Amino acid sequence: MAKISILIVLVLFITFGYAMHKLIRRFVNPKQSLNHLFLFFLAHFVGIFILSFLINLMMLKFSGFLIRP
Numbered sequence: 001m002a003k004i005s006i007l008i009v010l011v012l013f014i015t016f017g018y019a020m021h022k023l024i025r026r027f028v029n030p031k032q033s034l035n036h037l038f039l040f041f042l043a044h045f046v047g048i049f050i051l052s053f054l055i056n057l058m059m060l061k062f063s064g065f066l067i068r069p
Contacts, residue, residue, distance in 0.1 A: 013055055020047045 024047065030040040 009055075009058065013051055017047070017051055020051070 021044070024040065024043045028036055028040045028043060030037040
């Protein structure tokens, strides 16, 4: 049961990451200029940092619920 709940959480965050990529891609075109390319990389770096932080926070807060013996 614990493996399934962790897998569901990870799939959920992968879906959020993909949606975040699509949102960034809609507003920033990296092929337009070098500044847009750096902004594209920076936006993805910030998004990855935020998603990693949220995953860790959620795992710590709900570890009793997600990982049951």
